[in-house]
Amino acid sequence: MSRSVRTRPQGSGRSLGEAYDTALLDLDGVVYAGGNAIDHAVESLAAARAGGMHLAYVTNNALRTPDTVAAHLTELGIPTGADDVITSAQAVARLIAEQVPSGSRVLVIGGDGLRVALRERGLEPVESAEDDPAAVVQGFGGPELPWGRFAEACYAIARGVPWYASNTDLTIPGARGIAPGNGAAVEVVRIATGAEPQVAGKPLPPMHRETILRTGAQRPLVVGDRLDTDIEGAFNGEVDSLLVLTGVTDGAQLLAAPPRHRPTYVDADLRGLLSGQPEVTGDAGGGFRCGGWAASAGVERLELEGDGAALDGLRALCAAAWTAGGEEGCELNSGKALARLGL
DSSP: OOOOOOOSOOOBSSOHHHHOSEEEEOOBTTTEETTEEOTTHHHHHHHHHHTTOEEEEEESOOSSOHHHHHHHHHHTTOOOOGGGEEEHHHHHHHHHHTTSOTTOEEEEESOHHHHHHHHHTTOEEESOGGGOOSEEEEOOOOTTOOHHHHHHHHHHHHTTOOEEESOOOSEEEETTEEEEOHHHHHHHHHHHHOOOOEEOSTTSHHHHHHHHHHHOOSSEEEEESOIIIIIHHHHHHTOEEEEETTSSOOHHHHHTOOGGGOOSEEESSGGGGGSOBOOOEEOTTSOEEETTEEEEEOSSBEEEEEOSOHHHHHHHHHHHHHHHHTTTOOOSBOHHHHHHHTO
16 A cells, blocks of 8 residues: 655644544553553643644553553543553454354463453453463563463463463653563563464554544544554554653654654653644755754755744754655754754
């Protein structure tokens, strides 16, 4: 399927909360970090909801159940029902249910989120490779997941049992920094078995399908902090996206992004839902302007001149970098330009 290559962030004359019917919001790094609400998240989401935008929370973290996630969000001051939470556990459970008989046993390497999602699809979670499972499913189990759980997965996979993973995010943000995610645990099993799992979570189609089936969104906006999951998932689903800079992605990574990792919009945090987005325009010299900034691609580095809001400078730099990078991603040095913006 061919897609046009995005060469600059898009502008919007209306607030994003008005332009889209549903926000498909990632959680870790977008709404909260380490369990605490990110600055401006609570009030921004309340305002977007009051303006008529449906809010749905879409997470690759398969550890917690939708009920638990909804209760946590409500405690943070974001009223949420379980039906507004979509997890990679639900997406992988549907994927498994489509490929094994109803009532099949599934060996679970992960937490309660997986067990609840499997039961919802008429499947029976089990704990041992000796329980004759029809499938193995692996999801984030938290820092206390025993090493022996990986061995159970390996024993079953070695017997030819099909292997599924909720997601393959290598890292997960927390209050103390970046920690290993489910993808790191999947690598342990992959190295030991030589097998490859079927993966359901972002950025792959099963997660997007699960989200649309559960929300009924007609004009969704994916909101995330990760280029390789949230933004690529939006690209694969052919929907628009907003990158917020409250999680794992920094300015240099954004500027170097290949087409599948380039968001439609860029903003500092969830206040971006409440405003329009400025246009990035080309100038006669082949550069790009946004606000008071002018950006261009030099021989070895990106150049930036002007003054104004840092985000406008970043948007102009995105246009210069993405145009220069084409379909491969930009390799020009961006350090000096980003330093001018304090990014």
